Amino acid sequence: MITVSDRPKWLYHDPVHRLQKLIEEGCKAILLYGPPRTGKTRAIDRIISRTSIDRETIQIHDGWGYDELMVGLRPDGNMWRYIKGPLLQAINTRKKTIVLEEINRTQFTQAIGEVFSLIEESLRELFSSILEYYPLGHGYWAAFNNGSDPISFYVTRIRPVLQAHLEGYRDEDLANIDEKVDHLFG
Numbered sequence: 001m002i003t004v005s006d007r008p009k010w011l012y013h014d015p016v017h018r019l020q021k022l023i024e025e026g027c028k029a030i031l032l033y034g035p036p037r038t039g040k041t042r043a044i045d046r047i048i049s050r051t052s053i054d055r056e057t058i059q060i061h062d063g064w065g066y067d068e069l070m071v072g073l074r075p076d077g078n079m080w081r082y083i084k085g086p087l088l089q090a091i092n093t094r095k096k097t098i099v100l101e102e103i104n105r106t107q108f109t110q111a112i113g114e115v116f117s118l119i120e121e122s123l124r125e126l127f128s129s130i131l132e133y134y135p136l137g138h139g140y141w142a143a144f145n146n147g148s149d150p151i152s153f154y155v156t157r158i159r160p161v162l163q164a165h166l167e168g169y170r171d172e173d174l175a176n177i178d179e180k181v182d183h184l185f186g
Contacts, residue, residue: 015043023047028142041101048097055097056090065111122184123150129180130158133173134165150185 015032016039022030032040048055058069066072069087073080090098100108123144130136140161144153159178166174 015039016046019043020047029139041099044097044099052097054095055099056086056093056095057099057101058086058090060100060102060105060108062105064106069111126150126154126180126184130162130177133170133177134162136161151181154181154185 019030019032032043034040050057061068067085069085071082071084071088074083076083084092087098087100123141127136127138127141136158140158143157144150162174162177
């Protein structure tokens with residue numbers, strides 16, 4: 001039986017091939033979406049086995065937030081203490097592949113968005129300042145780490161995006177952001 005559809009043929013390309021291509025292109029965060037039982041997890045399994053020591057699969061449950069994924073206060077006998085969630089554990093053990101299953105069961109941007117707020121007070125201020133001029137997603141900052149030079153990171157990764165969208169008609173906004181970077185890190 002063949003399904004007839006007027007939708008573009010590229011929608012029906014092999015998900016394994018599509019995922020492999022994204023990985024080869026250097027993508028670090030990939031969202032696979034679609035109806036249940038359409039091969040999303042199977043595509044991941046064909047590229048990296050579920051039993052690999054480099055992979056962690058986390059099943060998201062209804063209503064999970066930052067407390068469940070990252071770190072939260074939990075009872076431990078007669079005491080309360082902070083317990084690391086599965087996402088923080090996977091990050092701390094340096095898993096190369098972290099698969100979050102069923103992220104649609106929670107307000108994922110709220111749950112994971114707080115992770116971004118844990119980065120250095122100055123970077124948060126810069127990020128907030130940029131948002132006043134342009135809605136730059138926090139994913140652009142994902143490659144920033146403790147060894148990164150903030151000015152170099154801004155010049156090579158953030159400013160080109162802002163320049164492409166602001167230069168030529170909102171030059172003053174771009175100049176204001178540049179001044180903020182100079183003020184914070186210069």
